[in-house]
Amino acid sequence: xxxxxxxxxxxxxxxxxxxxxxxxxxxxxxxxxxxxxxxxxxxxxxxxxxxxxxxxxxxxxxxxxxxxxxxxxxxxxxxxxxxxxxxxxxxxxxxxxxxxxxxxxxxxxxxxxxxxxxxxxxxxxxxxxxxxxxxxxxxxxxxxxxxxxxxxxxxxxxxxxxxxxxxxxxxxxxxxxxxxxxxxxxxxxxxxxxxxxxxxxxxxxxxxxxxxxxxxxxxxxxxxxxxxxxxxxxxxxxxxxxxxxxxxxxxxxxxxxxxxxxxxxxxxxxxxxxxxxxxxxxxxxxxxxxxxxxxxxxxxxxxxxxxxxxxxxxxxxxxxxxxxxxxxxxxxxxxxxxxxxxxxxxxxxxxxxxxxxxxxxxxxxxxxxxxxxxxxxxxxxxxxxxxxxxxxxxxxxxxxxxxxxxxxxxxxxxxxxxxxxxxxxxxxxxxxxxxxxxxxxxxxxxxxxxxxxxxxxxxxxxxxxxxxxxxxxxxxxxxxxxxxxxxxxxxxxxxxxxxxxxxxxxxxxxxxxxxxxxxxxxxxxxxxxxx
Amino acid sequence: xxxxxxxxxxxxxxxxxxxxxxxxxxxxxxxxxxxxxxxxxxxxxxxxxxxxxxxxxxxxxxxxxxxxxxxxxxxxxxxxxxxxxxxxxxxxxxxxxxxxxxxxxxxxxxxxxxxxxxxxxxxxxxxxxxxxxxxxxxxxxxxxxxxxxxxxxxxxxxxxxxxxxxxxxxxxxxxxxxxxxxxxxxxxxxxxxxxxxxxxxxxxxxxxxxxxxxxxxxxxxxxxxxxxxxxxxxxxxxx
Numbered sequence: 001x002x003x004x005x006x007x008x009x010x011x012x013x014x015x016x017x018x019x020x021x022x023x024x025x026x027x028x029x030x031x032x033x034x035x036x037x038x039x040x041x042x043x044x045x046x047x048x049x050x051x052x053x054x055x056x057x058x059x060x061x062x063x064x065x066x067x068x069x070x071x072x073x074x075x076x077x078x079x080x081x082x083x084x085x086x087x088x089x090x091x092x093x094x095x096x097x098x099x100x101x102x103x104x105x106x107x108x109x110x111x112x113x114x115x116x117x118x119x120x121x122x123x124x125x126x127x128x129x130x131x132x133x134x135x136x137x138x139x140x141x142x143x144x145x146x147x148x149x150x151x152x153x154x155x156x157x158x159x160x161x162x163x164x165x166x167x168x169x170x171x172x173x174x175x176x177x178x179x180x181x182x183x184x185x186x187x188x189x190x191x192x193x194x195x196x197x198x199x200x201x202x203x204x205x206x207x208x209x210x211x212x213x214x215x216x217x218x219x220x221x222x223x224x225x226x227x228x229x230x231x232x233x234x235x236x237x238x239x240x241x242x243x244x245x246x247x248x249x250x251x252x253x254x255x256x257x258x259x260x261x262x263x264x265x266x267x268x269x270x271x272x273x274x275x276x277x278x279x280x281x282x283x284x285x286x287x288x289x290x291x292x293x294x295x296x297x298x299x300x301x302x303x304x305x306x307x308x309x310x311x312x313x314x315x316x317x318x319x320x321x322x323x324x325x326x327x328x329x330x331x332x333x334x335x336x337x338x339x340x341x342x343x344x345x346x347x348x349x350x351x352x353x354x355x356x357x358x359x360x361x362x363x364x365x366x367x368x369x370x371x372x373x374x375x376x377x378x379x380x381x382x383x384x385x386x387x388x389x390x391x392x393x394x395x396x397x398x399x400x401x402x403x404x405x406x407x408x409x410x411x412x413x414x415x416x417x418x419x420x421x422x423x424x425x426x427x428x429x430x431x432x433x434x435x436x437x438x439x440x441x442x443x444x445x446x447x448x449x450x451x452x453x454x455x456x457x458x459x460x461x462x463x464x465x466x467x468x469x470x471x472x473x474x475x476x477x478x479x480x481x482x483x484x485x486x487x488x489x490x491x492x493x494x495x496x497x498x499x500x501x502x503x504x505x506x507x508x509x510x511x512x513x514x515x516x517x518x519x520x521x522x523x524x525x526x527x528x529x530x531x
Numbered sequence: 532x533x534x535x536x537x538x539x540x541x542x543x544x545x546x547x548x549x550x551x552x553x554x555x556x557x558x559x560x561x562x563x564x565x566x567x568x569x570x571x572x573x574x575x576x577x578x579x580x581x582x583x584x585x586x587x588x589x590x591x592x593x594x595x596x597x598x599x600x601x602x603x604x605x606x607x608x609x610x611x612x613x614x615x616x617x618x619x620x621x622x623x624x625x626x627x628x629x630x631x632x633x634x635x636x637x638x639x640x641x642x643x644x645x646x647x648x649x650x651x652x653x654x655x656x657x658x659x660x661x662x663x664x665x666x667x668x669x670x671x672x673x674x675x676x677x678x679x680x681x682x683x684x685x686x687x688x689x690x691x692x693x694x695x696x697x698x699x700x701x702x703x704x705x706x707x708x709x710x711x712x713x714x715x716x717x718x719x720x721x722x723x724x725x726x727x728x729x730x731x732x733x734x735x736x737x738x739x740x741x742x743x744x745x746x747x748x749x750x751x752x753x754x755x756x757x758x759x760x761x762x763x764x765x766x767x768x769x770x
Contacts, residue, residue, distance in 0.1 A: 292665070299634065303658025311666060359661060385664050387657065390544060406660050408653035409545045412632060413552035414679065415651055419630060420537060420602055421556055422687040439728055443670050468729060470713055470746075473673060485711050485748070489676045496683065497713050497747065509669055513715065515728075 004114045008102050011095035028090050031083070035286075043166070046083070049076055050161050077141060084137045091128040094121045136160045171276060179268045186264065190228070190257050197250040198224040204242040213239075228254035274337060281316065281336045282348045290314045291355050295340035295371055296362035297324040300387055300408065304359065305333055316349055340371045343378065352378045360386040360402070365393040369400050376401030441470065441511060442519040444526065448506030451531050458500035461531060465522050467514035471496045474508050534599055535561040535579070540616055541606035542569035542580060545632060545653070549604055550578050563594065585616050588623065597623035605631040605647070610638045614645045621646030678746060685744070686752045687718070688759060692739045695764040701727065701735045709766065710755045712747030 014020050029036035053076040060069055101117035128134055139157040163169050176183065202220040205213045214220045214236060223236040227250050238244045284290075292308070292315040294301055301317065305328070308315050317328050317335040328335035338345045340362070349355065358375050360368040368386045375384060386402040388394045394405045419427070446452045452460065462469045471485075471494055478486045478493040485496040495502065504510065512519070525531060537553060539546050542564040550573075553560045562580035564570050573580045584590050596603065603620055605613040613631050620629055631647045633639040639650045663671050677683040690696050696704070706714045716729040719741050726744060727735045735741075745752060758766045 299654035300658045300661065303655050304661045307659065307662035308665070311662075313665075357665065359665075361658075361661065385661055387661075391548065404664050406657050406664070408657040409548040411656050411660070412545055412651050412653045413548035415656070416549045416604060416630060417552035417556050417558070418685070419649060420553060420558060420628075422685070423628075441670055441674070443667065466728075468713060468715070471673070471677075473669060487677060487682045489672055494673055494677060496677065497707055497711055500708070511670060511673060513713075513728075 004112065007098060007114055008112070011098045011102070014095040015099060024090055024093075027086050031087055031090065047162060047166070049079060050159065052076075054159055080137070080141050084134075084141060087134070087137070088125065088128060092124050094124070097121050097124060133163060136163070171272075175268045175272045176265075178272070179264050182264045186257065186260055193250065193253050193257070194221060194224045194228060197228070197246055197253075200246045201238065201243055204240050204246065205238055208239045224250060227251060228257060230254055230258060278336050278338065278348075281334055284334060285316050285349055286354070288314055289354055290316050290334070290350075292316070292357045292359070293318065293346070293349050293351065293355055294359045294361065295319075296360065296387075297321075297328050297335065298361065298363050300406075301359075301361045302327075304361065305331070309333070318345070318349070341367060341374070343374050346371075346375060346378065351375055351382065355379065355382055357383045357385070360384065362387070363389060365389050365397075369393065369396055372397055372402045373400040439513065439515050441513055442516075443473075444510045444512070444519075444523060446504050446506055446508040446510065450506075450526060451529050452504050452508075452510070452526065453506050455504050455531075456500065457498050457502045457504070459531075460504075462512065465514070465525075466518045467512045467522060469498065470511045470513055472498050472502065472504065472508050472510055474505070534595065535559045536595075536599055536601040537561070537604075538563060538594060538596070538600055538602070539604045539606060540564070540583075540585060541604075541608070541612075542566070542573045542578075543606065543608055545608075546604070546606040547573060547576065547578070549606060554578075561594075585612070585619070588619055591619060591623060596620050596627065600624075600627065602628040602630065605629065605642075610634060610641075614638075614641055617642055617645040617647050682748065683746055684749050684752055685746050686756075687742045687744055688752070688756055690737060690739055690741045690743065691760060691762070693762070694739060694759065695762055695767060696759075697738045699737050699768070701729055701737060703768070704729075704737075706743075706745065706755065710747065711751045712745045712755060715744040715746060718742040718744060 030038055030042050033039060053072070056065070056069060056072055059065065097120050098114075098117045101120070102112045105112040129138075136157050140161055163173065198217065198220040201223060202214055202217050205220070207213060214223065219236060226233050226236075227247060230251075238247050292313065294304060294308075294315050295318045297305065297317050297319040301319070301324075305315070305317060309331075315334070317325075317333055318338060318340045319325050319328070319335065320337065320339045322337055325335045325337040336345070336349070340346065340360070351358065358371070360371045360375075362368055362371075365388060368388070372384050372386050375382060383404075384402045385404045385406065386397045388397055388405045388407040389409065391407060391410055394407060397405050444452075457469060460469075473489070474493045474495065475491075476493065477491065478488050485498070487494045487496065512522075514522075537558055537560045539550055539560055539562045542562050546562060546564075550560050550562055560579070562570075562573055562578050563583040563585070564573075564580065565582065565584055567582055570580045570582050583594060592598065594600070603616075605616045605620075607613050607616070610633070613633075617629050617631060620627055628649075629647045630649045630651065631642045633642055633650050633652050634654065636652070636655075639652055642650045660671070678685060701717055704714060706712055714729050716726045717735055717737065718726050719735065721740060745755065747755075
């Protein structure tokens with residue numbers, strides 16, 4: 001009873017202890033957490049240790065290294081043992097298991113019994129010990145124990161430890177694992193053929209004269225495998241006609257087995273390849289903190305991507321069509337092939353964590369609405385810009401949570417109407433407004449304490465700098481009953497064509513037309529504080 | 532049949548959108564398509580429309596091309612149809628304004644070669660707009676609400692014959708103070724289509740026929756137009 005009590009007390013103490021948790025987290029980061037910064041360093045260190053310990057083993061076969069060998073072995077094994085024990089420790093929280101048992105017992109008013117809880121603790125740890133990688137770890141340590149020196153060959157298992165530290169090897173294993181049914185079928189078939197052929201050969205070739213016959217059943221199994229795999233050493237060869245017939249059949253069957261095996265592996269990698277590639281993109285997105293996701297690499301997506309690349313902005317593209325993804329990759333953009341409606345995919349691209357903007361630019365409004373809606377649910381802060389192919393869908397996109405919508409057909413309608421009405425003005429100004437000309441619209445922010453702060457419009461000297469002031473955007477609402485040239489824009493006030501005595505203040509955004517050189521010069525003057 | 536000098540070929544979503552915008556600006560349009568179902572659809576929505584075989588030049592002439600029609604829109608979803616229609620229409624009337632939509636830069640070149648006066652690439656423009664939304668959201672917001680919204684208008688105002696403005700340099704105009712408008716510049720239609728920016732180094736001497744390009748509220752633009760027509764020197768040049 002007293003012991004039980006002490007067990008629970010210790011468990012609570014561990015759960016409460018900040019230092020214990022911090023230590024455990026640190027080792028979790030070091031050993032397991034794939035996202036931790038420190039993990040790659042540890043992995044590289046362990047790879048070097050494994051490789052050098054195996055090298056020492058090989059070198060030791062022919063050379064005597066004396067004390068160094070033993071010392072090195074001792075250090076390596078100590079590290080391996082510590083690693084094994086740490087992994088054993090961080091696999092799960094034993095005190096949590098005990099406490100959950102205890103709290104359950106408290107809840108239903110039953111006396112707490114230590115044994116079932118402890119049994120579960122042991123079961124959990126046993127679960128860890130029976131994992132393939134944990135077994136490999138153990139096998140890498142055991143042969144060092146002197147009385148078991150004959151197991152030295154198992155030191156090669158240390159090489160298998162490399163699985164832990166390199167991602168590509170573990171991906172290879174994963175691929176094979178996915179095809180285990182096919183491989184198992186193949187193995188059964190192969191075992192059957194080997195056994196049949198070996199039996200037949202043993203039967204026909206044992207009593208051949210001159211002692212050239214097959215000596216044992218093991219030899220004939222060895223022969224069957226060598227023949228079937230098309231390796232054909234030729235150290236054992238059939239001499240009777242019956243034996244040769246068996247060989248012919250075995251060779252033909254062997255070709256089938258080999259090609260079947262190859263095709264399984266190739267197709268497995270083929271299927272897995274784009275997943276592996278996508279995985280690469282995901283990790284790059286995370287590493288580079290890419291916060292802009294573009295769904296759809298159609299015509300609009302292409303224009304946007306080119307423009308963004310010109311700005312040297314980082315973004316990741318998502319498109320279901322392979323041809324589009326290939327095109328994007330040719331241009332050097334980061335792209336994933338996949339359906340943006342798949343929320344798991346969006347999640348892998350960090351929509352809920354690091355993404356700040358999402359562009360839905362597919363040609364299908366239904367898809368755009370769906371993406372917008374699911375993205376908005378995953379992240380309420382993200383800015384969503386969506387393409388609306390039909391005008392009636394603009395409101396739906398807004399309802400789904402889009403911050404901005406862009407409607408290609410509507411734009412055409414607008415341009416067409418303006419063009420018919422007043423072609424000259426429109427042609428002249430449109431390029432300017434959309435940033436297609438050298439002369440364009442620009443905005444300059446008035447910073448507090450800058451030369452613009454508190455200055456009247458007339459004193460800024462726009463005209464000398466070949467700039468045309470268009471208006472000033474000021475935070476806060478418009479003054480009630482203000483002059484006619486003020487317009488409310490989403491909580492800000494736009495003063496169109498401000499009068500010459502209009503006084504600028506910090507936070508204002510001065511919008512002006514001008515050649516890009518003029519604007520650059522103007523900004524430069526502001527920086528230097530000379531107007 | 533009422534003679535409308537603007538025709539729209541293609542009754543798809545884009546055609547409907549353009550028709551709606553034009554009708555909204557009190558410009559009557561007539562829609563044509565070779566597809567009976569499409570025509571029925573837009574007729575049901577209240578547009579004027581008819582079936583027309585655009586490959587037949589006589590039919591095109593009957594529709595008014597080469598006669599009274601001034602502007603046509605080629606808004607078929609298929610690129611080849613647009614090119615064909617542009618070519619036929621250009622052959623019938625060399626002064627006709629032909630406005631096309633294109634899906635890609637390459638097809639835009641083809642349409643220009645076929646004789647289109649203006650090619651609109653909706654995807655290019657949309658893409659640029661999305662980019663602007665990312666790069667400079669404040670400006671886009673501002674333009675959206677003012678120039679492309681309902682508050683401000685872009686207008687071209689022709690300088691009438693014998694106007695008091697003739698002979699004055701562009702820089703002498705101080706319209707911004709006298710009217711609540713921003714003078715962007717002037718287009719000398721006889722010389723070229725490009726805008727002479729009002730603060731560019733070139734000090735253009737205004738003369739009759741030049742187009743002033745201004746942005747401002749509708750009332751102010753109407754006032755400016757009125758004063759120009761009445762040639763009120765005191766208002767325009769401040770005495």
